[in-house]
Amino acid sequence: MTNIPAVKNNSWFVDLSTAQQELIFEHSTLLQFKKDETIIKQGFMADRILYLEEGMAKLSVEDRQRSTVFKIIANDTFIGLMCSFVKRNFDFSAIAIQASTVRLIDRSIFEQMIRENGKFAVHIVQLMSLMTNKIVHDLVNLSHKNVDGAVCTVLTELASIFKSNTFLMPFSRVELANTVGYSKESVIGCLTSLQKEKIIKASGKKIEILDMNRLQVIAKNG
Template sequence: MNFEYQTERYQSVQEPIRAIDCFKALTSDQKTRVENSTTILQFTKGETILKQGFVASHILYIEKGLAKLDVTNDSKISTVKLLGDGSFIGIVCSFACTNIDFSAVALEDTSIKMINMDVFVNLIKENGEFAFKLIRHMSSNTNSIVHRTSRLFNKNVGGSLSLILLELSEVYQSKEFTLPVTRIGLASLAGCSKESTINTLAKFHADEIIEVKDKHIKILKPESLKLIVKNG
C-alpha cells in the first residue's frame, strides 16, 4: 500500500456519515428483519421520549421531528445535543450500560422508530460494513458532543446563544426557522437566564445579525454568529 493510497483512504474515512447511511449497508434480508422488529411511536411536543435509567431494550431512530438529548449529573440537567430527522437517539451511549444513561424530550411532534436491540446487535456481528459505518457515525457524534460541550463551557450569553441558533439552523437545514421552544426553553438550551436570552436576541436583531418575529428566526449574518461563538 503506497502513501498516496493511504492518504486518500484516510481522508475518505474522515467524511461525516449519517445514520441513514448505516442502513444502506444492510442486505435486503437484513433490512426486512429491521422492519419486522421495528415499532413506530408518535410523541407530541414536550413529551418525554426516553427517561434516564430505563432499561436499554431498543435503538431509537427519529423518522421525523426534533428532540433534545439530556444528561443529568449531580441533579443538574444538561442538553448535550439537538437531534433532527434521520438521527439515532443517544447511539453513543446505547451500548455502554444496561440502563439508559440519558433522557430525550420531543421539541416538536416527533415520529420514532424503535428497533429491537437484539436484532440490531446481531446485524453488527453479521455485517462488517454496517458495523464499520455505525462506528464512524458514532465517532462523529462523539466528536460533535465533545466539541459542543467544550464550546459552551465558559461562553458568555452571546456566544452560547449564537451556538444554539447555528445548531438549530443546521438541524433545520435553513437560515429561517421557527424556534421549537419558548424563550425559557431557549435559555435552558443555552445555559443562560431568560432575561439575558431575551436581551441578547434583541441586540442581535438591532445589530441586524438576525431577524426576530415572535418565534420566527431569520439568520442574516451567519458569519457574525460564528465570530461571536469564537470570541464569546
C-alpha cells in the same frame, strides 16, 4: 414477506442483507411522535435501539434542577446508540421538536446484526465516532464563550440544522439558558440586544436571523 421500505442509499441498513433487513423490520416498531412529545425519558429502561426516521429531536441531560440540551438531531439518526448499548437505563432524554417517526429496534436483534455483519458493525462504529466527536467539540467550544458568544453560536447552529434563517426555536428561554450555561435573564437580555441591533428578529419561539455575518462574528468573538 415483510413490507420493507425502499432502501435509501445513505441509510444505516444498506449494509444488511435482504434477510437481515427483513429480520430487523420484523422486530421493530414504528412510532409517531407529535411536536413536544417525549421520545425517551431519562431513567427509563433502554431495551430498544431508537432510530429517528423522520423529524427532529432534542437530546438533554436532566438533573434535579434543570434540563440541558446537548444535541439536536435531525432525521436519519440513531437516538439511543450513545448509551443503550451498555446501560440498563437511558442516561438522557429525547423530545420531539417536530412531528417525528421513530423506529424502535429490538436491542438483541440489533446486537445480533452487529455480530453477524461486519460491514454493518464498522458502519455503526463510524457513526458513533462522528457523533461523539461533534458533541465534544461543540460542548468544549461553548464553554469558552460569554453569553453573547454562546447564544449566537447556538442560533447559527440552529439555522444550519433547520437549513433556514427563519425557524422556531426548540427551546424555552430557560432551556436555552441551561444549554449555554448562563442565567435566563442574561440569555433574554442578549436576545433583546441582538434584536435592538437588528441582528435578529425574535417574537416568541420564532427567530429570524437578519444579519448572519454579524451573528457569526459575535458567535466567534464573544
